[in-house]
Amino acid sequence: MLNIENLHAAYGPVEALHGITMQVQPGSIVGVLGANGSGKTTLFKAIAGLVRVTEGSAAFNGVVLTNQSAQAIVKQGVSLVPQGRMLFPEMTVLENLEMGAYLLNDRTEFAKRLDAVQTMFPILKERTHQMVALMSGGEQQMLAIGRALMGQPDLILLDEPSIGLAPKIFDQILATAKAINARRQTTIVIAEQNVRKILKIVDHAYVLESGKIAISGTAEQLAGDESIRRAYLGL
Ligand SMILES: Nc1ncnc2c1ncn2[C@@H]1O[C@H](COP(=O)(O)OP(=O)(O)O)[C@@H](O)[C@H]1O
Numbered sequence: 001m002l003n004i005e006n007l008h009a010a011y012g013p014v015e016a017l018h019g020i021t022m023q024v025q026p027g028s029i030v031g032v033l034g035a036n037g038s039g040k041t042t043l044f045k046a047i048a049g050l051v052r053v054t055e056g057s058a059a060f061n062g063v064v065l066t067n068q069s070a071q072a073i074v075k076q077g078v079s080l081v082p083q084g085r086m087l088f089p090e091m092t093v094l095e096n097l098e099m100g101a102y103l104l105n106d107r108t109e110f111a112k113r114l115d116a117v118q119t120m121f122p123i124l125k126e127r128t129h130q131m132v133a134l135m136s137g138g139e140q141q142m143l144a145i146g147r148a149l150m151g152q153p154d155l156i157l158l159d160e161p162s163i164g165l166a167p168k169i170f171d172q173i174l175a176t177a178k179a180i181n182a183r184r185q186t187t188i189v190i191a192e193q194n195v196r197k198i199l200k201i202v203d204h205a206y207v208l209e210s211g212k213i214a215i216s217g218t219a220e221q222l223a224g225d226e227s228i229r230r231a232y233l234g235l
């Protein structure tokens, strides 16, 4: 389970997260909702060891991640699919997938994981040797998720996958997230502004506002309460 306690994070002298506490149960899908600038990406980066934590902690399966290197956190089974995908556009699909398995030295295991990713995303098999810059946004998002899967994570932090995608393509990405969750009980946390669709697939959601949790609850509780819908969700 992911256990975040009073997490504060800062960029230089400026604090961006002001004490986030949240629990994510193993095998669940959880939403982190909130407007632009509310702290979703910073929260993910703080968990993944990519931004400075100034107070509090994040722990996964009882191991404290805070103050470990980003690489050590990946080894604990935590994979970030960053906002904007952060692929290597001049490299091929295969080379990008290899990046997701750079900690792995076992060729048989590599082939097995590659096969699983290509089965989940047949387009990535078709495009194995294509340069990433030539692919559509949806294909690139699939590749970013595929790259994370190559590390065989127990927890995936999926940061704003909808950006730049047509609604239908985003629906496919969400369906894939559900399939990944179902296949290996992989825990998934999704940051999104697209509240309506997220509440349909998550068990639980947290709404961030200015670096703090404004409200949280099950998807049913949040979507079912008229005043919450109006005040926090824009629904
Ligand atoms: N690299 C950075 N340097 C300084 N401030 C940043 C940086 N990235 C984000 N911030 C600030 O941190 C706050 C949270 O931003 P962010 O986590 O990106 O929000 P979200 O992902 O919800 O849009 C914002 O006030 C933003 O301006």
Ligand SMILES: [Mg+2]
Pocket (backbone or CB within 6 Å): 040, 041, 042, 083, 159, 160
């Ligand atoms: Mg963001």
